[in-house]
Amino acid sequence: MTNSLALPVSLDEAELVRRLQARDEQALGYVQREYGRQLLTVIVRLVRDEDLAQDILQEGLLKIWQGIASYQPEGGRFFSWMVRVCCNHAIDALRNPRHRFNHRNQPLESCASHRVEAVSTFNPEHIGLRELTLALKPRQREVIDLLYFGGCTQAEAAEQLGIPVATVKTRARAALVALTALARSTHYTR
Missing domain, CATH: 1.10.10.10 (Winged helix-like DNA-binding domain superfamily/Winged helix DNA-binding domain)
Structure with missing residues (x-):
């Protein structure tokens, strides 16, 4: 259900959460616009792959949308909760056997560049x-x-x-x- 009222340029956390819980799709767009870059930065730190991080961010936003009812303000800030949702999803993705298989079977060119980086660190x-x-x-x-x-x-x-x-x-x-x-x-x- 989309709220017919346009979102203001800036929303406080309580109002944003309320709108997300009311299934306001514009509020989800607001989350992506206002917090997407920060969430992506956190995910990239975990997975160290920009393309994978982009995928995880999109899936993480979906998890935020689907799981908004489980957010409890007394448990911490909304942004921290969103980071936790995305980080947990990133860790799950890295543990997934399919990710491990795909990561091991990269083209030779990309393996060579990662190998040099891995040796230096x-x-x-x-x-x-x-x-x-x-x-x-x-x-x-x-x-x-x-x-x-x-x-x-x-x-x-x-x-x-x-x-x-x-x-x-x-x-x-x-x-x-x-x-x-x-x-x-x-x-x-x-």
């Missing part, structure tokens, strides 16, 4: 870290994903997750303790 301490993080609690894993794999600062992670910086630090510390114990138990360290 190789860090032996990260070998197997991604697999180890799968054993973490979900809240710890999302912080580690943003901080270590997403390249976010603690403040950026806090903003994206809609939680205080102190909570990000606490979760990151707990995750690092858990990863250290896990690495020792699985012989990842000497």
Whole structure:
């Protein structure tokens, strides 16, 4: 159902959420216009592929549209909730076996350029870290994903997750303790 009233140039979060919940398609266009670039930037940090990020953004906007009823203002800012929806979708896309297959089967030219970049950023301490993080609690894993794999600062992670910086630090510390114990138990360290 489309609202017949045109949207103002600027909407506050509460009004935007209300219009989205009322299934106002113009409000979804407003979200894409006003927040799309920022959401895309976050997604690109996670997936490191502009084309894939564009696809994930479109699917993420659809998830926002379909899941708007689950947004709770007391849980954090609307933008933070949208970031969380898009990040979760990006992580799901990266874990999808189809993505892994397509990523492994790229044309030779694109593999050569990625290989040079990968060699220049190789860090032996990260070998197997991604697999180890799968054993973490979900809240710890999302912080580690943003901080270590997403390249976010603690403040950026806090903003994206809609939680205080102190909570990000606490979760990151707990995750690092858990990863250290896990690495020792699985012989990842000497």
